[in-house]
Amino acid sequence: MDITLDSAVVERRIIPDLDATAQRSLRRAKIVCTLGPATATDERTRSLVETGMDIARLNFSHGDHTDHEANYRRVRAAADSTGRAVGILADLQGPKIRLGRFTDGATVWAAVEHQSTTVPALTHTPRTxxxxxxxxxxxxxxxxxxxxxxxxxxxxxxxxxxxxxxxxxxxxxxxxxxxxxxxxxxxxxxxxxxxxxxxxxxxxxxxxxxxxxxxxxxxxxxxxxxxxxxxxxxxxxxxxxxxxxxxxxxxxxxxxxxxxxxxxxxxxxxxx
Structure with missing residues (x-):
């Protein structure tokens, strides 16, 4: 069953909470939290948002669409009420294909790199x-x-x-x-x-x-x-x-x- 998750309409413009924002400004990395049965309440979801969760991960390998939609709406409600920006990551289960056995991890990395595409460095000179x-x-x-x-x-x-x-x-x-x-x-x-x-x-x-x-x-x-x-x-x-x-x-x-x-x-x- 397919579901469409529409972001809640935000009627007011919010400046983030000052104390929480000051603490988060000291870090550049983002905090990703996987939601599950232990966090499936409004109170616990809001607590994650207030503590600093930047991304809520929904693991579609477990649970059903009804569970994930409920989690989605809890996150959106908590983000809107606290004024925090929280992204939602839908982790979809892909095919799992075992191609063979490798003697060590280095062989795995070599195989991956051989088939990979070239990614420009972060310090590349822009042209656009x-x-x-x-x-x-x-x-x-x-x-x-x-x-x-x-x-x-x-x-x-x-x-x-x-x-x-x-x-x-x-x-x-x-x-x-x-x-x-x-x-x-x-x-x-x-x-x-x-x-x-x-x-x-x-x-x-x-x-x-x-x-x-x-x-x-x-x-x-x-x-x-x-x-x-x-x-x-x-x-x-x-x-x-x-x-x-x-x-x-x-x-x-x-x-x-x-x-x-x-x-x-x-x-x-x-x-x-």
Missing amino acids: HGGVISFAARDIGERLGATALVAFTQSGDTVRRLARLHTPLPLLAFTPVPQVRNELALTWGTETFLVDPVESTDEMIRQVDTALLRLGRYLRGDLVVIVAGSPPHTVGSTNLIHVHRVGEDDFTSAQPYPGTNRRRLDTEELQR
Whole structure:
């Protein structure tokens, strides 16, 4: 029997709990928990979410679709009520075929590698438009000593491009799409925020200020590098890098900050 699991509609926009968020900001890895009979209550599922579960794994090798749907809905309810982004991993059972016996593990690895495809290194030089913008934003943030990289995304693509660069800077992802936020829960080193849709980049930056100052980890005047698309809410429109000081009204001005040479950088300037 096939089932369709639709994400609950989120009517309100939530900034994550401050204390829990501060603790989670110290780690880049993601916590994956397999749900089973021991966690099949609303209270225990919520406890996992509050403790730091990023991904709920549903093992389809056991149980039936009714059980998994119930677990799915418990996770979604707990995530929505706590303001946490939690992804759900449906682990489907595939065919199990024994091809033969191997004398040692090295032989197994050699056989796998011989048939594998080449995977580009995390440090590869990007060639696509979005990849180049993300690479430049990482470079600017690290060279200027920024306190964070901030990305606005409709699909999650820009955030994943930044994450694969494994920058030491905190990576903060803002999206108005609940499903995208939940999917980004599995992305390395990413902290997510669900925000209202906006019509201008100025509104985006105000959302950044509100969220960062509420977190308590960032102060007015802290430098952040923002990656976004203009116009907003357009998939695949990443074309803007903005160097911003938290709490300062530098939204529309292209003039240098007083006493510095920091100013808004757009795609045309980066290509010169």
